[in-house]
Amino acid sequence: MDEPLDEINRNIINTLQYGFPICDHPFREAAASLNITESELLERIEVMRENGILTRFGPLFNAEEMGGAFSLCAMKVPATEFDSVAEKINALPQVAHNYQRDHAMNMWFVLATETPEEKHKTIERIEQQTGYRVYDMPKEKEYFVGLYLKV
């Protein structure tokens, strides 16, 4: 179903992954550096948004810098209780995503809360409701975020 990308689309992805201008006519400016017209660039981005080649076109926000408290949390949950614990955790609106991983620490979820207090309360609540310890692993330092795929 997925056709291979032509050279122009590859060029668009390889170039615009790194940034897009802020100015009155940003598509014109970006198109000039790609040697295509403004309308062709707009049309191609629209098509790639629609067919899912691009998951996003626009600003990428850093949620932490917007305020709020975030953490990656891990738990060791016995297989027999895994589904019921997952259900309790997923029901909380503060849980942004949750993955099962192949390790003794088998449940990994991200908490996104508005304040550090809310984060601590949410962790306590999960520990009380499930009876298992939550290993709170907030990021202490960010070295890199992003994935630049050369296509």
Next chain:
Amino acid sequence: MRYALHRNPGIHHQVDSDKKHMNTADLDHQIVVATQAGLPLDPQPYHRIAEQLGVEASLIQKRMRQMLEDGRIRRIAAVPNHYKLGYVANGMSVWNVPDERIDELGEQLGALEYVSHCYRRPRYLPEWPYNLFAMVHGTNRNEVMEKVRRIALLLSDADRGHEVLFSTKILKKTGMRFKSST
């Protein structure tokens, strides 16, 4: 159109009816809400956002430049779907490296083209000795494992133990959404 820069905590209720009195924090928040699904695909996207919010396009551009500068916006960009491009495997590699070298090593791992996220996180001794996390992407698990071996070679004797955790199931994925009301 005039634009009030002072913070007025009572202004929230007036935002819709009296946009010219919006303060900077309110405007920035509205820009986030207006663009979180993406930039308008229009020759003048910043003008379209400006019209929607009832301010000048130059002000939208100024605020977005400011958010880029202070890190609230990482970048404005096209984000390819790595699954559609064949990068269907990813493993969370976790490393036990000496604390005194972690910044230098974290920067090195983060610079690798196949690492998408690289963070320092707390250890929980003795059961969790790992302080450096790097998400490694590849077209299959073997390729991910091969890249992890390359990282191990790069770290050399700073690698005091590592593991790779593959996800076996997505249990929840809502992503972050910024609410339209503050």
